[in-house]
Amino acid sequence: MRKLAxxxxxxxxxxKPARYIGNEINMVKKNPENMDVRFAMCFPDVYEIGMSHLGIQILYEMFNRRDDVYCERVYSPWPDLDKIMREEDIPLFALES
Known part of the structure; x- marks a missing residue:
């Protein structure tokens, strides 16, 4: 079981805490230790907007189709979590890790 951020x-x-924990249908799960390339695509809006963006869906699937690449996703937090993250010095994090 993976540790949540x-x-x-x-x-x-x-x-809506579910927007921050991942585990949605079609989420890619790979072992990051076995990847040649690992990066996070950052979308400049909240999860509900970014996850429904067709371009992000296409790129996420295209990159993760490769065996040597692990593409993760980062979305902007909603104002309630943004405030907590700033107060507690929590950095942005990817849904997959």
Whole structure:
């Protein structure tokens, strides 16, 4: 089981915590240790906007189709989590890791 970037305590304080934990259908799971290239695509809006963006969906699938590449996704947090992240000095994080 993977460790989440946010604690349960923080997730209980925010609206729609599921947008921050990943594990959605078609999410790619790879072992990052076995990759030649590992990077995160950052979308400049919240999860609900970014995950429905066709261009992001195409690029995510295209990159992760390769055996040597691991493409992860990062979205902007909603204002409630943004405030907590700034107060607690939590950096942006990818859904997959």
């Amino acid at each position: 946010l604690s349960d305590e923080i997730l209980l304080k925010v609206e």
